[in-house]
Amino acid sequence: MPTINRQFAKYSFVLLAGIILALIFGCTNDHPQSPFDAVGPVSESQALIFYIISYAGIVVFVIVMALLAYFTFKYRKRSENEGDPEQIHGNSTFEIAWTVIPALLLIAVAVPTINSLWDTTVSPEPDALVVRVTGNQWWFRFDIPELGVVTANELHIPVGEVINIELDSKDVIHSFWVPKLAGKVDMIPNNENTMWFQSNEEGIFYGQCAEFCGESHALMRFKVVVESRKEFDAWVASQLLDAIKPSDPLSQQGHDLFMSSEAGCYACHTIRGSQKAYGEVGPELTHFASRLHMLSGIMDNTHENLISWLTDPDEVKPGNIMSKNASVYNDPDKVLSDPEITALAAYLRSLK
Amino acid sequence: MAEATASNHESEHQTTTGLNHRKILMWVFLGSDCMFFATLIATYLVYKGKSLSGPMPLDVFSIPVTTVSTFVLLMSSMSMVLAYAALRKGSLKGYRTWILSTVILGSTFLGFQTFEFYEFANHHVHIDCINPVDLTDYEQGLFDKNCKDGVDHYDAQHGLTPKTNLFGTTFFVLTGLHGTHVTIGVIWLMSLFLYSFKKGGVTPERHLDTDLAALYWHFVDVVWIVIFAVVYLFGVFEGFPS
Amino acid sequence: MTTLLIPMIKRPLHPTGIWNWITTIDHKKIGLLYGATAFINFLIGGIEAILIRAQLSGSNADIITPEVYNQLFTMHGTTMIFLAIMPLSAAFFNYLIPLQIGARDVAFPRLNAFSYWVFLAGTIILHSSWLFGSAPNSGWFSYAPLTSVAYNPGHGMDFWIVGLQVLGIASLAASFNFIVTIINMRAPGMTLMRMPLFTWMTFITAILLVLAFPVITVALIELMFDRSFGTNFFFAPAGADPVLWQHLFWVFGHPEVYILILPAMGIVSEILPTFSKKPLFGYSTVILAGAIIAFMGWLVWSHHMFTVGLGPIPNSVFTITTMAIAIPTGIKIFNWIFTMWKGSITFSTPMLYAIGFIVTFTIGGISGVMHAMSSSDAQQQDTYFVVAHFHYVLFGGAMMGIFGGLYYWFPKFSGRMFSEKLGKVQFFLLFIGQNITFFPMHFVGMDGMPRRIYTYSGEMGWTALNALETSGSILVVISVLLFLHNIVKSWRSGEEAPGDPWDARTLEWSISSPPPEYNFEVIPEVHTVDEWWARKRGLLGEQSPSVGSNEKGEIHLPQPSFWPLVSAIGIFIGGYGLIYSYPVAIVGLVIMMVGVYSWSFEPVNDPD
Amino acid sequence: MAMQNINKASDSTKVDTSHSEHPSAVTYFKVAVALCLLTGLEVVVFFFEWLSYGIIPVLAVLSVVKFALVIMFYMHLKYDHRLFSTLFLTGLFLAIGVIFALMALFGWFNAG
Structure with a gap:
């Protein structure tokens, strides 16, 4: 029986080791939310600390496990009539050693950690561009006050510049996290936070709310578009324009519906340049069609996706305020017809 | 409560420390109850001065009244300890007298608290617009808002309830839970008083029953000593001392 | 009246x-009641876990709705912590403490029964929330203001609040009882520094508990008042700071973590010496380390809040205090390992669990230090890396210890031996299964997967590892079923167990299995740590215990x-009220x- | 002053260390007088507006003295087994620590 067990143990350890190795080599850093693929000073500093403590941890783990494995093998009971071993009660030298050595090791890793903590928390350029981010169930509002830009779920920033972020929430606690740019900081009502980051590479970086915030927490995502200063300036200029007026009958019909009291979209959404759409409950839509993604970054901004959203928002993002509060969704008598939805979509898709 | 009254008539076994089980239990419970009140007091302090609207402590507190009720509670502690001393001496009559005094004093304290809560909830503001004297910040705010030309006084109900502001919330829940402790104590002592009429119910040999109630009662008293200083007297400061 | x-x-x-x-007030029966109820809760929590794993097994899975998913992870956490691990530890406290300290019962037998029944009431209240259609859904730490009526109508949170309050009463009553029992019911000669390690860890746990639970009691009262009476404790529009809830919760919550793990550490500290045939290495150091861990548990709570924006100064302070906890924890691990040094080790199932505990708990400990690094923790907080960490500590640590303890003391509880063969198979299945389940979580976490999401899209690259985790969880299920089979079968028809099947060291093994109702015919006199070992080996010399007159007739049980x-x-009725x-x-x-x-x-x- | 008197009083009381170690009714009465005087003092101090923030240490000291008087004499901690003091003070000191830690975390002691 013991041999069976030992063989079983051996195989299982081989299996386990195989899995661990597969994991380590299989874990790539080109996934969209991997913080290892750091592109800015904040995430780089955090990744460095992670590497330091990981390697220290692996070394400690290997030593401890080697000791454990050696002892279990060496001191296994060899025969049934083996006598009692020496009753050793302790050894002060050993015990002092494994108190002092870990303490020194911890001090050694504490220094760079605290250093990195201050670097990553305190902005090096307090006067740099400020972006105000407001959390809502379940989308992000972005304001750049000094440029007058307001947008939702898709933030553009210039490459190579420090960005200061101010975080706030309108309802529950959310958390702002773009793994490749910086670790997360919570967005708490009545308790504003700040953070900073900088991207040294152009590209589109994924972000996600990291604090559980209710039913559709999993669907609260966003994108950060990092572009050259020139592209950024162009983007700002385009965002500052008023919304395009509808140019074809279908989008005109959608526009009228949007502004009508039957649909009531205008009450919650802003479309600058329109007569009455200045609601702030839902995301800003002035340049909706200029965004790559829709619905807090969970899907591409396409006609089909927009249709499915407008048809049954609760299916796409369960529990959202629009399907709860808008009469066209909570009152069966006022449901939008398919042509109406098509017209609305056409109008929204025209808002470049 | 249930913890504290557990197995009243534990027979006096020989114990490791030579101390009685129930008395150790009581002290562990009191140590634990310290954390209970610490959390409430911490909540009160953390929110001190953070209320967005009045009334603030100085608008509603009446230090003389609370001083009297504090005095009543301190006296109840004295009568409690005298009841215990009387029992140890074997004077059942003295015991009954003093423990009844404690019950009465404790109930008086609760009466004061009820009165205070009622007064706060129905707080009345009167501002003489022509000749305003000694306005608190809160009253000044009301003055600025309401005393326009031709108005010679302003009267209104500005009650403080647990819903009014952070001060109301933290104040009522802290003092209310203290009041709950006092109520439990009064019921406990009342039970002992009644039990003392049963033959053999309260005897010098079984002084521990009273000792435990007394420890609880004094603890409630010391908590009030802290509340009186921290909640009422620190009330002079509207906010943080910074 | x-x-x-x-x-x-x-x-x-x-x-x-x-x-x-x-109506029993026998600590042994109450211990068994605790154990059985808690194990059923463990199975219910397990079912919840499996449903969670099923939903996450692939990207964009659509097995359960987001609302039910949120209820599942909330109830899974709450169940495992308050209804499974804590009461399983309580089962050991109940059964073993009087036996280990040489007493006939606990200090307050009726209070003990009360604890159990109140615990059962809390259990029913919490689970019944499923039947009433509104299980709590804000996570086990239920951060305000998501718990307010505005964002959380319905009774789910009320069930959570009341359930936890009721369980709090049960835990407090039990802890008061065990503190008094350990202080005051020790057999003659059993000084504090002769107490078995498990008794010591129970003592420390109970002290932590009576100091930590009042904090959550008040926090829950505040939350209840906010929900029921419109007070403003966590109501931001009135100027309240929702972070207060987090502070109160974690002032309780961190000591709670040690309340969960210290009993398991005590169990392991009993198993290792027995099967190594050696005393625990550095007995007093291990106790001291336990006490220091418990004390430091009060100084580190904000490490759960590194991303809350407390500022660099508090974060630095809590970084350092948290890292410091690694030192006493490391001391314990080395002392356990060196208990085996020069020993004569038998690999019975309990011993395998103790060794497995050291392995997985070390992993959990190291990932804990990784979380202490507040700088890089900003990338780990609220991701699956955290989920991996605390499952290594709570499943790989607390539950492994508890499983080990269940096997170790099974002969004492039941008077029967379990099947060693099944036990070993079960151990390896569990050990491998849990590592396959939880180890990849480190990687998906560091690949940016937040916790508490009911779905994720395929482009994230998390699908394969999640599928692997789910397959691991199936192994865990099989192994738990195997455990149940072994226990039930052995209890019915196992070989009869002698009083001391493991050649163990502490007093509970000096009496028959299962122990008589009065535990000890003659209250033993204690001369040393590992008293029973010393008696068996005749190490007490002249002082050798007198067999004594049979005082059976004079034993008075409550x-x-x-x-x-x-x-x-x-x-119970008041709770629903x-x-x-x-x-x-x-x-x-x-x-x-x-x-x-x-x-x-x-x-x-x-x-x- | 009050403290000294009480100390003298309790010294003069014959303390029987073997059996009944509790002080006499006179001592209890003196403690009560001291408690009332201290409370009176607290209230008087409260009306000294010129003290400004200086009131905080004064009130703190006065209430700590009152607290100590009650637990030492009325709750007999001075005369009882040290275990009781240990159990109670563990909770008490932790409680004080938690209050101060939370005050610090919510900015009470920030510069100013």
């Missing part, structure tokens, strides 16, 4: 069958009582008062 009631309800002096269990149960029923209707709560209060009064005036033993 109540004095009139007592003669009307006859004391259950010689009950049999079911009434025997309902008699059973109805009143703890009645008081608990009052709390607080959720649904205050008049009912008053009825519950009255019933409880009747119970408490009758209990107070009922003598421990009716005069003969």
Whole structure:
């Protein structure tokens, strides 16, 4: 029986080791939310600390496990009539050693950690561009006050510049996290936070709310578009324009519906340049069609996706305020017809 | 409560420390109850001065009244300890007298608290617009808002309830839970008083029953000593001392 | 009035069958009740976990709705922590503490029964939220303001609040009891520094508990008042700071983590010496390390809040205090390993669990230090890396220790031996299964997967590892079923167990298995740590214990009582009253008062 | 002053260390007088507006003295087994620590 067990143990350890190795080599850093693929000073500093403590941890783990494995093998009971071993009660030298050595090791890793903590928390350029981010169930509002830009779920920033972020929430606690740019900081009502980051590479970086915030927490995502200063300036200029007026009958019909009291979209959404759409409950839509993604970054901004959203928002993002509060969704008598939805979509898709 | 009254008539076994089980239990419970009140007091302090609207402590507190009720509670502690001393001496009559005094004093304290809560909830503001004297910040705010030309006084109900502001919330829940402790104590002592009429119910040999109630009662008293200083007297400061 | 009631309800002096269990105040029976109830809860929590894993097994899976998913992870956490691990530890406390310190029962036997029944009440209240259609859904730490009526209508959170309050009463009552028992019921000669390690860890756990639970009690009262009476504790528009809830929760929550793990550490500290045939290496160091861990548990709570924006100064302070906890934890691990040094090790199932515990707990400990690094923690907080960490500590640590303890003391509980072969297979299945389940979580976490999401899209690259985790969880399920099979079968028809099947070291092994109702015929006199080992080996020399006269006739055991149960029923009814209707709560209060009064005036033993 | 008197009083009381170690009713009465005087003092201090923030240490000291008087004499901690003091003070000191830690975390002691 013991041999069976030992063989079983051996195989299982081989299996386990195989899995661990597969994991380590299989874990790539080109996934969209991997913080290892750091592109800015904040995430780089955090990744460095992670590497330091990981390697220290692996070394400690290997030593401890080697000791454990050696002892279990060496001191296994060899025969049934083996006598009692020496009753050793302790050894002060050993015990002092494994108190002092870990303490020194911890001090050694504490220094760079605290250093990195201050670097990553305190902005090096307090006067740099400020972006105000407001959390809502379940989308992000972005304001750049000094440029007058307001947008939702898709933030553009210039490459190579420090960005200061101010975080706030309108309802529950959310958390702002773009793994490749910086670790997360919570967005708490009545308790504003700040953070900073900088991207040294152009590209589109994924972000996600990291604090559980209710039913559709999993669907609260966003994108950060990092572009050259020139592209950024162009983007700002385009965002500052008023919304395009509808140019074809279908989008005109959608526009009228949007502004009508039957649909009531205008009450919650802003479309600058329109007569009455200045609601702030839902995301800003002035340049909706200029965004790559829709619905807090969970899907591409396409006609089909927009249709499915407008048809049954609760299916796409369960529990959202629009399907709860808008009469066209909570009152069966006022449901939008398919042509109406098509017209609305056409109008929204025209808002470049 | 249930913890504290557990197995009243534990027979006096020989114990490791030579101390009685129930008395150790009581002290562990009191140590634990310290954390209970610490959390409430911490909540009160953390929110001190953070209320967005009045009334603030100085608008509603009446230090003389609370001083009297504090005095009543301190006296109840004295009568409690005298009841215990009387029992140890074997004077059942003295015991009954003093423990009844404690019950009465404790109930008086609760009466004061009820009165205070009622007064706060129905707080009345009167501002003489022509000749305003000694306005608190809160009253000044009301003055600025309401005393326009031709108005010679302003009267209104500005009650403080647990819903009014952070001060109301933290104040009522802290003092209310203290009041709950006092109520439990009064019921406990009342039970002992009644039990003392049963033959053999309260005897010098079984002084521990009273000792435990007394420890609880004094603890409630010391908590009030802290509340009186921290909640009422620190009330002079509207906010943080910074 | 109540004095009139007592003669009307006859004391259950010689009950049999079911009434025997309902009115029992025997610590051993209560321990078994605790164990059985808690293990059922463990299975319920396991079912919840499996549903979670099923939903996450692939990207964009659509097995359960987001709302149910949120209820599942909330209830999974709450169940495993408050209804499974804590009461499983309590089962060991109940059964073993009097046996280990040489006592006939706990200090307050009726209070002990009360604890159990109140725990059962809390269990039913929490689980019944599923039946009432509104399980709590804000996570086990339920951050305000997501818990306010505005964002969380319905009764789910009310069930959570009331359930936790009721469980708090049970835990507090039990802990008061064990503190007094350990201080005051030790056999002659058993000084503090001769107590078995498990008793020591129980003592420290109980002290932590009585100091930590009042904090959550107040926090829950505040939350309840916010929800029910419109107070402003966590209401941001009135100027409140929702971060206060987080502070209060974690002031309780971090000591709670040690409340969960310290008993398991105690169990492992009993198993390792027994199967190495050596005393625990550095007995007093291990105790001291446990005490330091418990004390430091109060200095580190904000490490759960590194991303809350407390500022660099608090974060630096809590980084350092948290890292410092690694030192006493490391001391324990090295002392355990060196207990085996130069020993004579037998690899019975409990020993495999103890060794497995060291392996997985070390992983959890190291990932804990990784979390202490507040800088890089910003990338780990609220991701699956955290989920991996605390499952290594709570499953790989606490549950592994508890499984080891269940095997180790099974002969004592049941008087039967379990099947070693099944036990070993079960151990390896569990060990491998849990590593396959939880180890990849480190990687998906560091690949940016937040916790508490019910779905994720395929482009994230998390699908393969999640599928692997789910397959690992199936191994865990199989192994738990195997464990149940082994236990049930062995209890019915296992080989009869001798008093001391493992050649163990502490006093509980000096009596028969299962122990007689009165535990010790003669209260033993203690001369040393590992008293039973010293007696067996004749190490006490001249002082060798006298067999003593048979005092059996003089043993007075406390008699059973109805009143703890009645008081608990009052709390149970009162609990539902607080959720649904205050008049009912008053009825519950009255019933409880009747119970408490009758209990107070009922003598421990009716005069003969 | 009050403290000294009480100390003298309790010294003069014959303390029987073997059996009944509790002080006499006179001592209890003196403690009560001291408690009332201290409370009176607290209230008087409260009306000294010129003290400004200086009131905080004064009130703190006065209430700590009152607290100590009650637990030492009325709750007999001075005369009882040290275990009781240990159990209670563990909770008490932790409680004080938690209050101060939370005050610090919510900015009470920030510069100013």
